Amino acid sequence: xxxxxxDARPREKLLAQGPAALADAELVALLLRTGLKGTSVLxxxxxxxxxxGGVAGxxxxxxxxxxxxxxxxxxxxxxxxxVVELARRSLQQRLADRPAFDSPHAVRDYLQLQLAARxxxxxxxLFLDAQQRLLRFDEMFRGTLTQTSVYPREVVRRALALNxxxxxxxxxxxxxxxEPSRADEFLTQSLKSAxxxxxVRVLDHFVVGRGQIVSFAERGLL
Numbered sequence: 001x002x003x004x005x006x007d008a009r010p011r012e013k014l015l016a017q018g019p020a021a022l023a024d025a026e027l028v029a030l031l032l033r034t035g036l037k038g039t040s041v042l043x044x045x046x047x048x049x050x051x052x053g054g055v056a057g058x059x060x061x062x063x064x065x066x067x068x069x070x071x072x073x074x075x076x077x078x079x080x081x082x083v084v085e086l087a088r089r090s091l092q093q094r095l096a097d098r099p100a101f102d103s104p105h106a107v108r109d110y111l112q113l114q115l116a117a118r119x120x121x122x123x124x125x126l127f128l129d130a131q132q133r134l135l136r137f138d139e140m141f142r143g144t145l146t147q148t149s150v151y152p153r154e155v156v157r158r159a160l161a162l163n164x165x166x167x168x169x170x171x172x173x174x175x176x177x178x179e180p181s182r183a184d185e186f187l188t189q190s191l192k193s194a195x196x197x198x199x200v201r202v203l204d205h206f207v208v209g210r211g212q213i214v215s216f217a218e219r220g221l222l
């Protein structure tokens with residue numbers, strides 16, 4: 001990036017204007033540090049983003065997926081993975097330190113980071129204590145591209161094992177469209193009834209799409 005004027009170089013731009021001033025490719029370029037012969041680091045960063053459909057896809061890329069990108073050696077892959085894990089842990093810590101709905105944006109951001117770019121449907125549960133602080137995030141069931149089999153007894157068993165007082169349900173729609181289906185509504189009511197028998201409240205059920213998340217509670221579906 002030496003050919004760029006100093007105020008256009010990602011590192012100098014970040015230090016002068018803050019990280020929000022940088023484009024996605026510039027932020028990724030800072031992590032990659034170097035490009036390839038004939039390909040600048042900014043070009044490589046954009047190629048990485050394009051390969052995964054943007055930042056959301058990159059944040060959910062598996063190690064095997066990263067290996068397929070020319071120019072991403074072990075060091076670069078490790079740095080990308082470390083940044084993603086730090087983001088997850090930061091959001092998880094916020095949810096563990098305070099009641100979940102004291103920071104509703106953190107709940108949504110955390111679920112988007114965990115589920116939005118998955119290629120298969122995943123049903124997950126945030127188990128909360130009596131003060132509605134996060135005890136554990138568990139991916140309970142995985143399915144096909146179109147459906148997953150969810151067993152209420154397994155969710156109840158896990159809630160009892162963790163001594164949970166409440167839960168937040170969440171699943172993704174691999175299609176990217178977050179609109180709840182009739183099956184989603186039926187499942188929510190089944191889980192709500194099963195968990196009520198052991199005095200565990202269902203606070204919400206989020207359907208996660210790409211760039212969109214729908215709350216059952218906000219829709220009046222709980």
